[in-house]
Amino acid sequence: xxxxxxxxxxxxxxxxxxxxxxxxxxxxxxxxxxxxxxxxxxxxxxxxxxxxxxxxxxxxxxxxxxxxxxxxxxxxxxxxxxxxxxxxxxxxxxxxxxxxxxxxxxxxxxxxxxxxxxxxxxxxxxxxxxxxxxxxxxxxxxxxxxxxxxxxxxxxxxxxxxxxxxxxxxxxxxxxxxxxxxxxxxxxxxxxxxxxxxxxxxxxxxxxxxxxxxxxxxxxxxxxxxxxxxxxxxxxxxxxxxxxxxxxxxxxxxxxxxxxxxxxxxxxxxxxxxxxxxx
Amino acid sequence: xxxxxxxxxxxxxxxxxxxxxxxxxxxxxxxxxxxxxxxxxxxxxxxxxxxxxxxxxxxxxxxxxxxxxxxxxxxxxxxxxxxxxxxxxxxxxxxxxxxxxxxxxxx
Numbered sequence: 001x002x003x004x005x006x007x008x009x010x011x012x013x014x015x016x017x018x019x020x021x022x023x024x025x026x027x028x029x030x031x032x033x034x035x036x037x038x039x040x041x042x043x044x045x046x047x048x049x050x051x052x053x054x055x056x057x058x059x060x061x062x063x064x065x066x067x068x069x070x071x072x073x074x075x076x077x078x079x080x081x082x083x084x085x086x087x088x089x090x091x092x093x094x095x096x097x098x099x100x101x102x103x104x105x106x107x108x109x110x111x112x113x114x115x116x117x118x119x120x121x122x123x124x125x126x127x128x129x130x131x132x133x134x135x136x137x138x139x140x141x142x143x144x145x146x147x148x149x150x151x152x153x154x155x156x157x158x159x160x161x162x163x164x165x166x167x168x169x170x171x172x173x174x175x176x177x178x179x180x181x182x183x184x185x186x187x188x189x190x191x192x193x194x195x196x197x198x199x200x201x202x203x204x205x206x207x208x209x210x211x212x213x214x215x216x217x218x219x220x221x222x223x224x225x226x227x228x229x230x231x232x233x234x235x236x237x238x239x240x241x242x243x244x245x246x247x248x249x250x251x252x253x254x255x256x257x258x259x260x261x262x263x264x265x266x267x268x269x270x271x272x273x274x275x276x277x278x279x
Numbered sequence: 280x281x282x283x284x285x286x287x288x289x290x291x292x293x294x295x296x297x298x299x300x301x302x303x304x305x306x307x308x309x310x311x312x313x314x315x316x317x318x319x320x321x322x323x324x325x326x327x328x329x330x331x332x333x334x335x336x337x338x339x340x341x342x343x344x345x346x347x348x349x350x351x352x353x354x355x356x357x358x359x360x361x362x363x364x365x366x367x368x369x370x371x372x373x374x375x376x377x378x379x380x381x382x383x384x385x386x
Binding site for chain 1: 300359362
């Protein structure tokens, strides 16, 4: 029971955080009911996609875990990372409190432009981790029966509740800090996640390239570790592992990983400066 | 142009033309690994053939090895790992996190 609880919590907390942040932000907008429809449509589609992807993994496992599956997952991860950044720029540009500062017409345009981004981001956030959760629950659930199965199901449900509570607690912290701080923290969290997704995609792509017949320098750039800080902070346990999941930390990164993450933060920093809300 | 096409087709098909990579085998069975410690040669690329012989799905995961892979029951697949400096690199089954980790010993 503890096990299924922990795994469901771990797999769903990231998606719930993203949804939670979007939902709070949307609730502050004049066009909130329209934007909220995009958000919940994205969540719903994400759940459907989770089930579909999980079905593929279970019944077409060989193909999904092969090379094409890896490239597809890398592409989805890259898209999710890009959307995360685009969403932050969008939120940043339009500010946390544009209720009073924008005319209605502009709000409608904003809702149309941003709505699809919101929908796609929610969809990807839910389906990426959601499909793995479904595979896990289905696989483990199918082997158990009787009381063990009930305990397992209760554990899974508790995990989801716990993840929900985590987000509620984080949102509750809003009472003690200002809106601008809350959104600054939200933006930072989304950007860190965007970086983590980017690094995960690079790992996946590198793994594929390493398996091919390519010039030696490709292996050097994508494979070889440039340094090893695992003695200081290991990326497989504790804080280092958390930083790996939420910020893309790698104790022994390849040259490409370092350059990509560096480029990402330079680009994001520059983008944020440019998209400062017009006061 | 021809080279680009060749590279493109290789990227798509994912085929390797060169000498076969050193290959090691690892079985996953509901969170248990066989062998629990895989001994590999340091400083060269290598391939691990993963075989899920358990009844449930597995998620072979390791941040230092840069791998995360879901395997449904009965699936055989492989991962290619970058050259490792001598040392011990842990991996685990994310769907069975309470069980002891496995590891790779590069030497």
